[in-house]
Amino acid sequence: MYVAQLEGREKRPLGDMFGLQNFGVNLTTLKPGAISALRHAHAKQDEFIYVLHGTPTLYTDEGATPLSPGMCAGFKAGSGNGHQLVNESEADVLYLEIGDRSGGDQVVYSDDDLQAEFVDNIFRFAHKDGSPY
Numbered sequence: 307m308y309v310a311q312l313e314g315r316e317k318r319p320l321g322d323m324f325g326l327q328n329f330g331v332n333l334t335t336l337k338p339g340a341i342s343a344l345r346h347a348h349a350k351q352d353e354f355i356y357v358l359h360g361t362p363t364l365y366t367d368e369g370a371t372p373l374s375p376g377m378c379a380g381f382k383a384g385s386g387n388g389h390q391l392v393n394e395s396e397a398d399v400l401y402l403e404i405g406d407r408s409g410g411d412q413v414v415y416s417d418d419d420l421q422a423e424f425v426d427n428i429f430r431f432a433h434k435d436g437s438p439y
Contacts, residue, residue, distance in 0.1 A: 308420065314340030314393075317403075329406045336362060336399040342391035344418050350411040351424070353381040353403065355391065360399030362391040367416075383408070388416030 314337035321331035336342060342355075345365060356378040364371045364379055366389045373379070373391075381389050393399045411424035414434075421436075422429040432438050 308344060308418065311341060311344065314338075315342060327407065329404060332403045334401055334403055336360070336391065336393035336401075338393055338396050338398070340393050340399075342403070344420065345388040345390040345416040346413050347386050347388045347416065348381070348383050348405075348411055348413050350383050350408040351406050352383045353389075353405040355379050355404075356402045358400045358402065360393065360397050360401075361395050362399045362401065363394050365390050365392060383411075386414070388414070 316335045316337075318333040319330065320333055321329065334342065342362075357373050357375050359375055361372060361374050364373055367387045371379075379389075381387070391399070391401070407424075407427065409424060413422040413424075413429070415421065419433050420431060421434050422431045424430075
């Protein structure tokens with residue numbers, strides 16, 4: 307159901323190539339019309355993005371913010387401010403996303419009946435009422 311919404315997103319896990327355990331680094335491409343993720347907020351994991359190419363739009367609780375190459379954004383753990391990037395342009399977007407891998411993280415998806423918990427280096431998904439998918 308939610309996976310189809312992520313079509314057009316390609317993540318290359320650069321941190322994994324070097325065996326990084328404390329934080330992850332992804333080189334991510336968004337095709338025109340693609341999204342980075344469902345709008346979400348982490349309880350324990352910080353996130354940071356840096357735009358390399360293209361003009362994505364950042365959506366947060368404050369609304370839409372256009373970004374361009376050289377711009378960055380950070381998302382502090384525990385803020386509850388859901389965020390996502392959307393490629394509303396006609397060209398590919400390329401950006402780096404960096405995040406820590408704190409165990410016990412919980413993620414709330416602002417606009418969807420979805421939550422996740424980070425256990426044993428994987429996310430386990432459930433409905434907001436706790437029932438599994």
